[in-house]
Amino acid sequence: MTGIDDLPVRDELRGKTPYGAPQLDVPVRLNTNENPYPLPEPLVERIAERVREAARGLNRYPDRDAVELRTELAAYLTKTGKHPVTAENVWAANGSNEVIQQLLQTFGGPGRAAIGFEPSYSMHALIARGTGTAWISGPRNEDFTIDLAAAERAIAENRPDVVFVTTPNNPTGNAVPPETVLALYEAAQAAKPSMVVIDEAYIEFSHGDSLLPLLEGRPNLVVSRTMSKAFGAAGLRLGYLAADPAVVDAVQLVRLPYHLSAVTQATALAALEHTDTLLGYVEQLKAERDRLVLELRAMGCEVTESDANFVQFGRFDDAHAAWRKILDQGVLVRDNGVPGWLRVSAGTPKENDAFLDAVRELLGSVGDTPTPPKEQNA
Ligand SMILES: *Cc1c(COP(=O)(O)O)cnc(C)c1O
Numbered sequence: 448m449t450g451i452d453d454l455p456v457r458d459e460l461r462g463k464t465p466y467g468a469p470q471l472d473v474p475v476r477l478n479t480n481e482n483p484y485p486l487p488e489p490l491v492e493r494i495a496e497r498v499r500e501a502a503r504g505l506n507r508y509p510d511r512d513a514v515e516l517r518t519e520l521a522a523y524l525t526k527t528g529k530h531p532v533t534a535e536n537v538w539a540a541n542g543s544n545e546v547i548q549q550l551l552q553t554f555g556g557p558g559r560a561a562i563g564f565e566p567s568y569s570m571h572a573l574i575a576r577g578t579g580t581a582w583i584s585g586p587r588n589e590d591f592t593i594d595l596a597a598a599e600r601a602i603a604e605n606r607p608d609v610v611f612v613t614t615p616n617n618p619t620g621n622a623v624p625p626e627t628v629l630a631l632y633e634a635a636q637a638a639k640p641s642m643v644v645i646d647e648a649y650i651e652f653s654h655g656d657s658l659l660p661l662l663e664g665r666p667n668l669v670v671s672r673t674m675s676k677a678f679g680a681a682g683l684r685l686g687y688l689a690a691d692p693a694v695v696d697a698v699q700l701v702r703l704p705y706h707l708s709a710v711t712q713a714t715a716l717a718a719l720e721h722t723d724t725l726l727g728y729v730e731q732l733k734a735e736r737d738r739l740v741l742e743l744r745a746m747g748c749e750v751t752e753s754d755a756n757f758v759q760f761g762r763f764d765d766a767h768a769a770w771r772k773i774l775d776q777g778v779l780v781r782d783n784g785v786p787g788w789l790r791v792s793a794g795t796p797k798e799n800d801a802f803l804d805a806v807r808e809l810l811g812s813v814g815d816t817p818t819p820p821k822e823q824n825a
Pocket residue numbers: 480541542543544545568613617646648672673674675676681684685686
């Protein structure tokens with residue numbers, strides 16, 4: 448049988464495996480940071496209405512520039528982000544993964560490099576590879592904060608064309624202080640004119656504010672967002688960015704014409720009409736996230752501070768064995784390959800109870816007590 452490596456694929460793709468969390472059929476799935484709440488019925492009705500309307504025009508190509516959608520996204524950002532933006536500042540695509548791909552096609556590519564501070568969202572590195580952009584893995588401290596001095600050195604040495612800062616970070620959950628982001632922006636610009644992309648996929652779940660106001664006077668800064676998490680619409684595939692209008696013009700050099708279908712635009716517009724209801728679910732999830740942190744700590748787990756809809760917990764001598772034992776109890780969490788740590792997405796209260804019971808059971812079994820925190824080791 449012919450395998451991938453028998454085909455004349457690009458050298459950098461040889462021997463690689465595609466991105467993907469295991470999708471196992473278990474009762475409680477808390478592994479992909481999805482929103483556990485299905486869309487409310489009135490919104491489902493509104494989507495059907497708007498899609499029916501769009502269907503009447505499907506013989507035509509959609510609005511190539513998605514102006515109505517970008518206008519509504521700008522209104523949402525202005526309302527929630529403490530910084531006014533207009534449609535000219537906003538660009539949308541099929542998931543923020545496509546936004547990131549378009550940014551790397553525009554500002555990265557062969558002979559260019561991008562940096563991220565790992566562990567972080569692994570798709571940044573994968574999309575870099577897919578676009579022929581060299582990837583530089585920047586450092587973090589032991590507690591998963593960004594080691595600013597080391598990051599500045601890495602930027603000065605490597606002079607990357609694109610810098611990714613994920614805040615709140617995935618899979619660790621912690622937010623990056625605005626001062627750190629600003630220092631990284633300054634370091635990046637000092638090395639060479641380069642783009643700094645703030646990935647705010649989880650910002651609606653944060654205790655703090657969006658970094659949107661940093662866009663003021665910084666034409667090389669981009670804030671990337673998604674409807675996959677807070678809006679509970681991972682299946683919709685709608686991501687967007689806010690930046691200087693010149694950035695929006697630049698990504699149009701690489702976007703496929705009509706990349707956002709009329710059905711996608713209609714669905715996203717319907718969801719935006721129900722923003723207040725959807726953000727109400729976000730409040731419930733934030734409370735559940737905080738409860739997970741407290742209860743895991745009470746059990747003796749180490750937990751990374753979380754501003755997202757998930758929690759990183761540990762530390763286990765063998766995180767994969769712990770992952771398996773939690774799975775054996777019908778709860779799927781994520782092993783992101785961070786040694787000693789696992790990640791759980793905040794689910795419904797019932798799902799979270801099932802997860803906490805599973806961890807309690809795991810910790811009760813011999814040999815699986817979490818490694819004591821560092822300072823107690825020393
Ligand atoms: C989930 C996630 C995204 C969302 O990607 P979509 O393509 O919009 O679904 C983007 N960035 C990070 C850090 C994420 O965790």
